[in-house]
Amino acid sequence: MADTLEGRVVAALAGIRNPRLDNDLLSAGMIRDLAVTEQGGVSFTFLLAADDPATLVRQARAAVQAVDGVQRDAIKISVTNPSAAAPPPQAANVPAGQPNLGRILAISSGKGGVGKSTVSVNVAVALAQDGARVGLMDADIYGPNVPRMFGVFEKPPVVGGRIQPLVAHGVKLMSLGFLVERDAPAIWRGPIIMKIVTQFLRDVDWGDLDYFIVDLPPGTGDAQLSLVQATQVAGAVIVTTPQEVAVGDALRGARMFERVGVPVVGVVENMSAFVDPETGRRFELFSSGGGQRLAEEIGVPLLGSVPLQARLAEQADAGRPVLVASPESPAAASLREVAAELRRLTAGRSAALPILRN
Numbered sequence: 001m002a003d004t005l006e007g008r009v010v011a012a013l014a015g016i017r018n019p020r021l022d023n024d025l026l027s028a029g030m031i032r033d034l035a036v037t038e039q040g041g042v043s044f045t046f047l048l049a050a051d052d053p054a055t056l057v058r059q060a061r062a063a064v065q066a067v068d069g070v071q072r073d074a075i076k077i078s079v080t081n082p083s084a085a086a087p088p089p090q091a092a093n094v095p096a097g098q099p100n101l102g103r104i105l106a107i108s109s110g111k112g113g114v115g116k117s118t119v120s121v122n123v124a125v126a127l128a129q130d131g132a133r134v135g136l137m138d139a140d141i142y143g144p145n146v147p148r149m150f151g152v153f154e155k156p157p158v159v160g161g162r163i164q165p166l167v168a169h170g171v172k173l174m175s176l177g178f179l180v181e182r183d184a185p186a187i188w189r190g191p192i193i194m195k196i197v198t199q200f201l202r203d204v205d206w207g208d209l210d211y212f213i214v215d216l217p218p219g220t221g222d223a224q225l226s227l228v229q230a231t232q233v234a235g236a237v238i239v240t241t242p243q244e245v246a247v248g249d250a251l252r253g254a255r256m257f258e259r260v261g262v263p264v265v266g267v268v269e270n271m272s273a274f275v276d277p278e279t280g281r282r283f284e285l286f287s288s289g290g291g292q293r294l295a296e297e298i299g300v301p302l303l304g305s306v307p308l309q310a311r312l313a314e315q316a317d318a319g320r321p322v323l324v325a326s327p328e329s330p331a332a333a334s335l336r337e338v339a340a341e342l343r344r345l346t347a348g349r350s351a352a353l354p355i356l357r358n
């Protein structure tokens with residue numbers, strides 16, 4: 001971040017103190033809607049209270065002008081009174097909010113292969129079918145599989161310098177899988193992951209959304225941390241399989257989110273019993289109850305148990321999520337229920353707040 005133009009501009013603004021608040025301009029929430037273009041253009045809104053010294057605006061302009069790469073005559077500052085701008089400044093150490101993304105939900109798991117992508121994709125489709133505006137970001141940079149699961153492989157177009165998400169089954173999509181060759185990202189490490197996650201959040205033209213679903217890689221690595229540092233996540237969902245009796249990994253993941261201030265909204269148990277579509281009879285193929293146990297351990301609700309569904313993998317690989325391919329199936333019904341629960345549980349929570357904070 002610091003070695004980008006935007007990073008240098010942010011650092012310059014963070015270097016100016018407001019003596020009245022004994023805080024810097026950024027931490028005091030006085031800068032909003034900061035936009036930095038590749039050509040060196042900078043624009044932002046300056047929230048100047050009646051009793052703030054007006055010289056702060058001049059100081060901010062001078063500091064931005066001095067940043068290497070900024071065009072002197074392409075700096076646009078709109079000064080407004082904070083009482084005219086909602087919402088009020090928030091506590092320190094909260095990352096930048098992106099109100100246009102709506103409620104950001106991170107789909108996570110301790111182990112790989114338990115169904116994060118299946119849950120992400122189908123919850124996104126369910127919310128979209130219900131009339132919500134939904135975006136889905138594939139943050140699984142090591143094995144991005146959202147493109148295959150939606151059957152879209154084109155390169156996203158770039159319009160006016162912004163990457164346009166692709167749209168499938170009513171959901172706006174972005175994945176590293178659209179942008180790079182297969183297998184290339186396997187060697188990528190922390191700083192690059194941070195950059196990709198931040199760019200997907202900021203440089204993709206998501207428009208106005210109600211829900212923003214993030215399909216994470218398993219575990220508690222760089223992608224998870226980057227996400228919570230780069231934006232305000234409304235809630236994390238932990239996916240597990242029933243036989244994961246040792247809930248250790250999933251629990252560690254949940255604790256990580258709680259530590260960084262992201263509430264865990266619930267647990268989804270996937271690949272639980274097989275339900276015979278003909279008779280509706282349940283077959284418990286594995287030891288069961290792992291989801292419930294994990295939910296109890298974390299102290300959150302079990303959002304749903306998604307049964308094993310014949311041909312789900314095959315259809316998913318052909319770009320047809322189970323919600324679309326077999327909408328009447330028990331798995332689809334259960335995934336719709338998970339989406340409805342998430343909708344209900346996050347309804348009272350405010351969407352990300354529009355304050356820039358780096």
Ligand SMILES: Nc1ncnc2c1ncn2[C@@H]1O[C@H](COP(=O)(O)OP(=O)(O)OP(=O)(O)O)[C@@H](O)[C@H]1O
Nearest residue numbers: 112113114115116117118271307308309312313316
């Ligand atoms: N309920 C289910 N019934 C049958 N197959 C399922 C079910 N859920 C997931 N699958 C299949 O299991 C495999 C793993 O699921 P998925 O890719 O969603 O897991 P993941 O947690 O995202 O994995 P990874 O950690 O590799 O990203 C996929 O082939 C998927 O189609």
Ligand SMILES: [Mg+2]
Nearest residue numbers: 116117140145
């Ligand atoms: Mg996955």
